[in-house]
Amino acid sequence: MDARELVDYAASLDCIHCGLCLNTCPTYLLTGVESSSPRGRIHLMRSVAEDELQADADYAEELDFCLLCRHCESVCPSGVRFGALMEHARSALEPVRERGPLARLARRAGFDLVLRDRSALRAAATVGRVAQRLGLVRLAARIGGQRARGLADAPAIPPAAERARLPERTPAAGTRRSTALLLEGCVMPELLGATNRATLRVLAACGFEVHVAREHVCCGSLHAHNGEASGARALARETLEACDARSDEGGTPLPLVVNSAGCGSHLKELAPAFAGQPDLERRARALSARTLDLSEALTRGPGAEGLAALLARVPTPARSVRAAWDDPCHLLHGQHIAREPRAILGRIPGLELVPMELAESCCGSAGIYSLLRPADARRVLEPKLAALAASGAEILVTANPGCQLQWAAGVRRAGLAVRVLHLAEVLDEFVVSVARPATAS
Amino acid sequence: MDARVVEELRAVLGRDGVLAERARRTPYEADGLAFARCLPELVLLPRDTRETAAALRVLAAHGIPVVPRGAGTGLSGGATPVEGGVVIGTARMRRILALDADNRLARVQAGVVNADLGRAAARHGLFYAPDPSSQKACTIGGNVGENSSGPHGFRHGSTTRHVLGLVLVTPEGDVLDLSRPEHDPHGYDLVGLFVGSEGLLGIATEITVALLPLPPLVETMLALFRDLDSACDAVSDLVAARLEPTAIEVLDQLTIEAVEASVLAAGYPKDAAAVLLLESEGSEAEVASTLGAIEPLLRARGAFEVRRARDELERARLWAGRKGAYGAMGRVAPDLYVCDAVVPRTRLAEIVRVTIAICQARGLRVANVFHAGDGNLHPNIPYDRRDAGQLARVLEAGDAILDAVLAVGGSLTGEHGVGLEKIGAMGRAFSPDDLDAQCRVRDAWDPARRMNPGKLLPVHACRETHTRDPRGGAR
Numbered sequence: 001m002d003a004r005e006l007v008d009y010a011a012s013l014d015c016i017h018c019g020l021c022l023n024t025c026p027t028y029l030l031t032g033v034e035s036s037s038p039r040g041r042i043h044l045m046r047s048v049a050e051d052e053l054q055a056d057a058d059y060a061e062e063l064d065f066c067l068l069c070r071h072c073e074s075v076c077p078s079g080v081r082f083g084a085l086m087e088h089a090r091s092a093l094e095p096v097r098e099r100g101p102l103a104r105l106a107r108r109a110g111f112d113l114v115l116r117d118r119s120a121l122r123a124a125a126t127v128g129r130v131a132q133r134l135g136l137v138r139l140a141a142r143i144g145g146q147r148a149r150g151l152a153d154a155p156a157i158p159p160a161a162e163r164a165r166l167p168e169r170t171p172a173a174g175t176r177r178s179t180a181l182l183l184e185g186c187v188m189p190e191l192l193g194a195t196n197r198a199t200l201r202v203l204a205a206c207g208f209e210v211h212v213a214r215e216h217v218c219c220g221s222l223h224a225h226n227g228e229a230s231g232a233r234a235l236a237r238e239t240l241e242a243c244d245a246r247s248d249e250g251g252t253p254l255p256l257v258v259n260s261a262g263c264g265s266h267l268k269e270l271a272p273a274f275a276g277q278p279d280l281e282r283r284a285r286a287l288s289a290r291t292l293d294l295s296e297a298l299t300r301g302p303g304a305e306g307l308a309a310l311l312a313r314v315p316t317p318a319r320s321v322r323a324a325w326d327d328p329c330h331l332l333h334g335q336h337i338a339r340e341p342r343a344i345l346g347r348i349p350g351l352e353l354v355p356m357e358l359a360e361s362c363c364g365s366a367g368i369y370s371l372l373r374p375a376d377a378r379r380v381l382e383p384k385l386a387a388l389a390a391s392g393a394e395i396l397v398t399a400n401p402g403c404q405l406q407w408a409a410g411v412r413r414a415g416l417a418v419r420v421l422h423l424a425e426v427l428d429e430f431v432v433s434v435a436r437p438a439t440a441s
Numbered sequence: 442m443d444a445r446v447v448e449e450l451r452a453v454l455g456r457d458g459v460l461a462e463r464a465r466r467t468p469y470e471a472d473g474l475a476f477a478r479c480l481p482e483l484v485l486l487p488r489d490t491r492e493t494a495a496a497l498r499v500l501a502a503h504g505i506p507v508v509p510r511g512a513g514t515g516l517s518g519g520a521t522p523v524e525g526g527v528v529i530g531t532a533r534m535r536r537i538l539a540l541d542a543d544n545r546l547a548r549v550q551a552g553v554v555n556a557d558l559g560r561a562a563a564r565h566g567l568f569y570a571p572d573p574s575s576q577k578a579c580t581i582g583g584n585v586g587e588n589s590s591g592p593h594g595f596r597h598g599s600t601t602r603h604v605l606g607l608v609l610v611t612p613e614g615d616v617l618d619l620s621r622p623e624h625d626p627h628g629y630d631l632v633g634l635f636v637g638s639e640g641l642l643g644i645a646t647e648i649t650v651a652l653l654p655l656p657p658l659v660e661t662m663l664a665l666f667r668d669l670d671s672a673c674d675a676v677s678d679l680v681a682a683r684l685e686p687t688a689i690e691v692l693d694q695l696t697i698e699a700v701e702a703s704v705l706a707a708g709y710p711k712d713a714a715a716v717l718l719l720e721s722e723g724s725e726a727e728v729a730s731t732l733g734a735i736e737p738l739l740r741a742r743g744a745f746e747v748r749r750a751r752d753e754l755e756r757a758r759l760w761a762g763r764k765g766a767y768g769a770m771g772r773v774a775p776d777l778y779v780c781d782a783v784v785p786r787t788r789l790a791e792i793v794r795v796t797i798a799i800c801q802a803r804g805l806r807v808a809n810v811f812h813a814g815d816g817n818l819h820p821n822i823p824y825d826r827r828d829a830g831q832l833a834r835v836l837e838a839g840d841a842i843l844d845a846v847l848a849v850g851g852s853l854t855g856e857h858g859v860g861l862e863k864i865g866a867m868g869r870a871f872s873p874d875d876l877d878a879q880c881r882v883r884d885a886w887d888p889a890r891r892m893n894p895g896k897l898l899p900v901h902a903c904r905e906t907h908t909r910d911p912r913g914g915a916r
Contacts, residue, residue, distance in 0.1 A: 016771030017475060019514045019578035023554055031457070032486055032532030032552070033465060034513065040468035047467050058464035075577075077703040078771025 021072035038072035069329035069362035090227030177207030177302035186218035198428035206306030216242035221266030265334030295340035317350035324393035328400035365406035453495035474518035481522035498614030511583025517860030551582025570597035588637030595814035606649035640893035656722035672715035673790035675742035689814030707762030774823035817855035
């Protein structure tokens with residue numbers, strides 16, 4: 001294979017190695033090792049493309065070690081699109097890299113089977129729950145040694161009753177202000193059904209008629225982040241078909257509301273997956289343009305009006321609760337959304353938004369990173385756990401399923417008396433469920 | 442590298458402290474002087490003074506050359522590795538050891554990032570004055586090595602003025618504690634000698650620095666000019682009029698275009714050929730009087746608009762844009778050659794014109810963004826190191842600029858150091874006797890000449906032979 005094809009060489013030249021990214025990079029801050037920094041990783045990619053360096057196991061390890069949090073992009077004066085560079089480098093390396101037979105099998109099962117098929121996801125969740133209940137997972141983790149340690153850190157799979165799917169269509173509570181399609185997600189229904197249902201109630205309470213594309217499985221963001229470009233392309237195609245098939249009475253495609261920052265970020269950058277296919281590229285760009293994070297859907301247009309009307313019906317509670325917002329990387333660095341969630345939280349009666357240091361840096365969840373590299377994921381979270389404790393917050397609010405699970409596990413380990421909630425769950429608990437009934441108008 | 446040496450080093454630094462794999466060493470092959478490259482045999486990352494000393498003892502025993510490195514943001518090749526040598530990086534020495542707000546000082550490990558120290562000091566109402574543009578990445582240890590400055594050097598001076606004490610490790614691995622509570626040292630001022638010694642005398646591992654009280658008021662002013670000459674002449678006037686803002690920066694149009702296209706877009710006007718960025722700090726009366734006196738001078742030189750930053754947010758953005766200018770130039774070309782020279786401030790416009798002519802004559806673009814108040818020029822020449830012909834022209838332009846600067850009584854470096862980059866010009870700036878005297882100082886510290894060899898002092902001056910362009914050129 002031509003070394004040039006292993007990386008996006010032209011994009012690697014955008015880096016002028018000024019180093020302003022170093023201090024944002026979680027893996028550089030952990031190790032102090034240049035090759036574990038964005039500048040260093042780009043140096044490696046360029047060296048591979050220029051045949052100065054073999055794409056060896058050490059190179060692969062530095063690619064794997066990256067959390068793909070894209071914090072570096074937010075500070076890069078040269079405009080390096082590091083996330084895209086890394087996705088490209090991982091995908092190009094995947095076919096030629098060495099993996100053990102078990103690791104290869106697990107990858108293929110995960111990316112080609114489970115994440116591609118709703119019934120396989122359900123089956124995996126059921127098997128996983130049984131195994132967790134019987135203690136088999138802990139056993140496997142112990143037997144499997146280093147590489148299986150992630151199993152023990154895997155989130156507890158809720159009982160089947162909590163893993164119910166969302167309905168195809170949910171009417172707005174009260175006046176219908178708008179109609180939206182909600183991305184149900186692949187693992188969300190299995191692991192965080194409660195968050196999905198809270199999102200649904202919040203949207204409905206804010207006047208959205210909510211549709212769900214029940215035949216749709218996965219947007220492909222996990223594939224794209226983990227070097228599975230062809231799987232990502234196939235899923236992007238399925239996502240386009242599912243979303244383009246939903247439109248309002250006037251024939252306008254429904255806006256797509258997303259409660260997972262990782263998926264939202266991916267869906268907003270979908271077009272490159274269809275390079276060279278102008279029609280699909282156009283459709284992808286159109287879908288990106290109508291993809292909204294939940295916080296965006298509730299701070300603009302009819303959603304903002306709906307939320308304002310709802311908030312007006314919330315009585316001020318006697319005691320207020322301190323909450324800290326932690327920016328999910330793919331919300332802040334992937335979608336440049338920082339104001340909206342803070343604005344929403346700041347308006348909830350009885351919720352005091354307290355600042356938390358390091359809110360803009362990665363929590364270590366990073367998609368499936370916390371499963372693949374549990375020890376590194378824990379080390380990345382450590383300083384943020386200290387920042388959370390110092391903030392005095394009683395609730396940690398995030399807006400990404402992976403972050404939610406990572407924080408919950410971290411808070412449990414550290415023994416902090418902090419609840420970890422999704423923005424949707426906060427709104428559901430502190431707004432929707434306590435709002436006075438709307439007076440008929 | 443001899444496996445036995447690697448094992449000895451691992452024994453003192455641990456496995457994580459010794460990078461031997463090629464992929465892990467590769468990114469250390471260059472610093473900000475991108476075209477000069479050399480793969481180090483090993484990269485060592487000690488965590489404290491003790492580990493640094495132990496590592497240097499092993500290296501001394503085996504006669505291995507050593508190149509110290511902070512964050513690799515240096516622009517003169519000070520951290521470019523040398524053939525057969527190792528790099529000692531300070532990236533795992535990031536602890537602020539003490540911050541004594543009452544005595545207004547901090548003791549930090551060498552790898553503490555300049556901006557991190559600034560943030561810590563700010564919590565106590567203090568600040569650390571030297572503010573190189575790379576301050577979000579560069580380290581205090583690197584600042585000591587290069588005697589770094591920054592925009593606010595105009596008022597506050599460079600690093601040497603703010604270093605109170607050092608703990609350093611000699612080339613043989615002995616620890617020398619030069620931190621003292623009193624400001625005036627007994628005997629020779631060895632701290633003063635060490636600051637700016639570019640890694641030739643040893644490695645500083647702990648640094649005690651002075652912190653200053655944050656001023657009650659800071660105001661930032663922008664003055665827009667239709668040509669670069671007028672902006673430079675305005676600076677000459679300000680300096681002659683003995684006005685004392687804290688910073689006087691010039692940014693030209695190409696720089697502004699790059700910054701405004703980036704995430705650091707700060708609202709710099711795109712229609713001005715040159716912008717003066719000025720800052721004044723102090724009491725309300727001081728700031729008002731300084732900026733009030735400056736404005737008419739600027740207008741007299743043709744400033745068509747003079748305005749002040751509305752609030753702290755805009756102020757911060759203007760500075761972030763200025764300080765990210767180097768990185769923003771990545772939008773113009775993959776590499777950037779930043780000249781660094783100081784000229785008499787009465788001759789700013791003239792020399793800036795000369796530098797532009799030198800670049801244009803060689804078919805090179807040039808952006809000027811510099812610490813005008815100090816007379817510290819930074820002609821920025823974008824280039825692509827893969828183009829050997831272009832690189833040769835860039836180096837030629839750099840030499841010609843230095844000649845022009847020396848001809849008017851200027852100096853070779855304002856803050857970036859001599860490193861590899863300007864070593865060829867040392868013979869033009871100093872007599873053989875001068876250089877010989879400097880070599881004897883070096884030999885008193887490092888008789889084996891293992892510390893950062895080939896930097897700062899030309900080897901021929903040290904009665905050695907050199908066979909190739911010390912800058913290495915394109916590989």
